[in-house]
Amino acid sequence: METDQKLAVKCPNLELVTDNASKLEIIQQEIENRKAFHNALQNDIAQLEKAKHEIEQIALEFNARIEKLQQNMEDDKLEKHKRDLNFQKQLEHVETVNNNLREDQGNIKVELMRLKEERSELEKQLKVSFSMPHKQWSFNGKIEEDDEPAGEFDLKPYIRYPIKGGSAVITFEDEAVANKILEMEEHEIEIGDCRIKIKAQPLKLQMLEEIEIQTGVCKKRILVSNIPKLTTTDQLLDKLELYFSKQRNGGGEVENIEVLEDSGNVVITFVTEGISENLTKKEFHQVDLRGIDNILLLRISPFINGEIVKVTVREVISKRSILFTGIPDIMDEEILQDNLEIHFQKPSNGGGEVDAIAYVPEEKSAIVCFEVDSEKKNEELL
Known part of the structure; x- marks a missing residue:
């Protein structure tokens, strides 16, 4: 169930x-x-x-x-x-x-x-x-081909050599005589009752070999040329300064004005830059100067400044000049110099014909100037 x-x-x-x-x-x-x-x-x-x-x-x-x-x-x-x-x-x-x-x-x-x-x-x-202002040149000589570059030129040496007191510089006509005198070195000279000993030394000169100049147009100056001789220099400068100081004539305030004696040209310096450049744009200017009847046709050119930027100097020994030192001051300057010249002119003393002589007594100094002898070779210095 x-x-x-x-x-x-x-x-x-x-x-x-x-x-x-x-x-x-x-x-x-x-x-x-x-x-x-x-x-x-x-x-x-x-x-x-x-x-x-x-x-x-x-x-x-x-x-x-x-x-x-x-x-x-x-x-x-x-x-x-x-x-x-x-x-x-x-x-x-x-x-x-x-x-x-x-x-x-x-x-x-x-x-x-x-x-x-x-x-x-x-x-x-x-x-x-x-x-540039015109200048008449005449050339007398012959033209030869030269390989030197343009812009170079030769300078004629002009050397200033300082000598101390008790020294003399004698230049002989014959280079062989100068060499013989240097070889002897010490020289005994009879002057009256005295005998002095002096020493011969080669004359070493510093000669300019090359110079380089840099040029440039000055921004404040002008060069005035073609100036006729119608008045005195002072009056001309006054009239030019008055003319170029006026703005209506293209000028301005003038700082300085001067005449170059070698050419008769005038250099005008302005206070400010730019005036000279404007004036030189036109080469010829008709200038009416007060007191001068004629209107002058003046030439306005740039003014060139030159600056030395390089100098090369070399030492040369004069071939005919000799430096003598150790000369005592025992008598009158002219008499002692004459005795030195007479002594070194005698062949018996190893000398020869004297071209020039300079004697400086003790406690004095002098400057002897040398230049190239045009009748000798270019290397020979007086």
Whole structure:
């Protein structure tokens, strides 16, 4: 009865069945249904397990892919950082190059401006040759081909040599006599009742070998030429200063005005720059000076400054002049000089014809001047 009641609970339809056979059949049918349901559940569980396994595999694959993507992202991020650093370095390098180029460009502009100014100055100096005052020259001689570069010229030496007191300089006509006197070195000279010993020394002179002069157009001066002699120099300077100090004549305040004695031309110096440049743009000026009836056609030229930038000096030994030292002051200057000249003119004393003599007594000093002897070779100095 208890079994039936339990079955009845599980199978509510049993209450409608009266016989046991029918009940048993119903129960068996329910058992079969339960088995079928259980099998279906087992099959669903297996399907779910399989699906779970597949999902877990998919999850693992996705996790692996996610990790790989994250790693790739990290690698890409690192690579991007490296590229950014490299790009930054390249950018800094390019910026440095640009700065250097801008600096070079600035330097080139400055150099270009300097070259333009230098060219302008050179052009001005080039024009000077066409605007310098005329001067008549006459040439007497012969023309020879010369390999020396243009712009060089020869200077005639004029040497000033200081000598101390108790010394004499004697120039002989014959170079061989001078050499013989030097070889003897010490000379004993009889003067009245006295005998003096003096020493012969070679005369070493500092001679100018080369001089380099840099010229340039003065920005404050002009050179006025073609000036006729119509009045005195002082009156002319006053009239020119008055004329060129007026702005309506293209001038300005005059600082100084002077006449060049060798040429008669006039140099006018203005206080400010620019006036001389404007005036020299026109070569000839019609100048109306007060007190002079005629209108003068004066030539206005740039004034050239010269600056010595290089001097080369070499030491030369005079071939015919000798320095004598140790001469005591024992008698009158002229008498002692005459005795020296007489002594060195005698061939018995190793001397010869004396060309010039200069004696300086003790406690005095003098300057002896030397120049090239035109009758001798160019190397020989008096």
